[in-house]
Amino acid sequence: MATVKDIARLAGVSPTTVSWALNGKRVSEESLRRVLEAAQALNYHPKLSARSLRAGKVFSIGFYIVNPSLDPRLNGYLFPMLAGISKVLASDGYSMQFDIITPSTIDVLIKKALEHAVDGMLVLPQFSGVTEQIMRDLPHDFPVVFMQSDPATKPRHCVAIDQMKGVNLAIRYLHAQGHREIGMIAGPVEHVDNVLRMQSAYQTMQELDLAWKSVWVQQGDFDIESGYAGMKRILDADKKPSAIFCFNDYMAIGALRAASEVGLNVPHDISILGFDDTDVAEASSPALTTIQQPVFEQGQRAASMLMTMIKGEELAAAVEWISPIVVERASVERAGS
Amino acid sequence: MATVKDIARLAGVSPTTVSWALNGKRVSEESLRRVLEAAQALNYHPKLSARSLRAGKVFSIGFYIVNPSLDPRLNGYLFPMLAGISKVLASDGYSMQFDIITPSTIDVLIKKALEHAVDGMLVLPQFSGVTEQIMRDLPHDFPVVFMQSDPATKPRHCVAIDQMKGVNLAIRYLHAQGHREIGMIAGPVEHVDNVLRMQSAYQTMQELDLAWKSVWVQQGDFDIESGYAGMKRILDADKKPSAIFCFNDYMAIGALRAASEVGLNVPHDISILGFDDTDVAEASSPALTTIQQPVFEQGQRAASMLMTMIKGEELAAAVEWISPIVVERASVERAGS
């Protein structure tokens, strides 16, 4: 491994001159040429840890997902999110450290910050309480951008997909298609996104003057099975809703299955609307009409915000919202058609 | 930020003693107590970059995916693979740097190694030629473990899922179910896994004495559309096969759609076998019978191998193969039943 000293010796200049030549400070033409040649000859690459120590930064950020299990839901959007982050970092010469931790091992994340293992971090907290804990234990000037808004602890910096707007959009879409009896299969209560979705669902139903029947609102846990079970319970009711809004695509798949099992045609007899637009939405039959979460864009914008904070530049906004959009496929139809 | 010097001053000892106390070397009870107290009081955490510089290692490895686009196939297995890697690293106190690069930006990966930005790397090359380029440009003693075997350039260290065995398993499974006329929808030629799968498919068909008809073997590019198109072409043939083996699940979904569009019942009229066992396999209807790739295990074993190399310990084997398994769902049925 060649060092600045080696280059200096070979080029016949001081280490200072080598550093200056390599970092674009002014040196004579002659010195520049000789340093460049020597560096080339020795295949020189500055050692990152030495640079980091001197510079007081490590040129990388962390992206941490807090999730207690191998939650299959993550499959659906992890890759585009990572790609969005990666793209922004590349343009700043930064790299990404990634990890999956559980609510009980948040200390490893705090340690990363305290040890200056990363210059800042992006966090997908997933569960209630996580945002609060992180905001409390992290040094207050350490750059963090949350990628989900926890209504209990408003994060200072956040780039989130607007869950409430998404749900509002979903229900208004069904309403616009003529549906007045709407059932729902919600997610697990401890999930941060779910509380927002639930709140917005209730609110929107009120606004549109639609009946909120407790039999029509079932609790699931975001997997196929629970969607199936929830749908069965809904279909057991005296009067069936004309449309079902599921709080994620997996549960919508389960609902689809339950419906066709009792001989109902989707979307003719009953419409089913998903949420997330993960891979499964396009693969099911009928293909799911669903609400897309622009996670690639979210990754990009969260990374941009974090980089702005790290560079110490002025932030346009501390909290950014991204709007979901409806993706029409084949599982929703106009009511009564 | 407190440093060893600050602790030393507060505890009334030298920096050396602080370091020794904190790193378990023998110091007097008294010194240990005072150092620990001081460290606690100042909320001391050793700075990683200083440690790295001195130690000559950075306590992190890189995981790099070489892929030119936002390939949706990655959604299916990225998360469990990352989780497998993360799990192993955590037990060694290492962290993971992640990036998605393209075949034309492999130099960023080489630079990471040369700058000592990571102590070793895991690479998912995806395309032919990538393995070769990396092996050529990287310092020969730099620890790398490939996660896909490129038949053109046998990687020195590799933990791969045995694609040939998987295909063999797939075709033998169909054969055991009584199928003798087997069609296939293959993947893109430039994809490393595809050449292995194709080769094994041909070989296995020969072994089982089954006819290899070119109309029955269509080329796809791993997405739903191409599976649909390939299936249509196969169904246009004079004689239809009794089973179709698709080289991934997405194409199998497309094939399923094409079949039901022309009024064929899957699996009664024609069986369809997928490959990969991604999320969509469980979500389709009928749910796909497919070949599962144990990617979580792959991530674990690749990370283990890399860590063994980094620690300079003896390696049990330089190349490890992981066997896929059949997951029976509902898209394959006994022939003629």
Added chain:
DNA sequence: ATAAATCCCTAAATCGATTTAGCAAAATCG
């Protein structure tokens, strides 16, 4: 009792790059 080995500790060197301070020569200015 003297030599040898242990124990506990510290000063200084080290990892490798960048930055600061400062020096001589050349260029510019009034």
Added chain:
DNA sequence: CGATTTTGCTAAATCGATTTAGGGATTTAT
């Protein structure tokens, strides 16, 4: 022309932890 500025360079300090080398004091061995 003398004074000031600019240019091009280098020696040394710096970032913060760990490691090396070595010095007293105490204990063990002969």
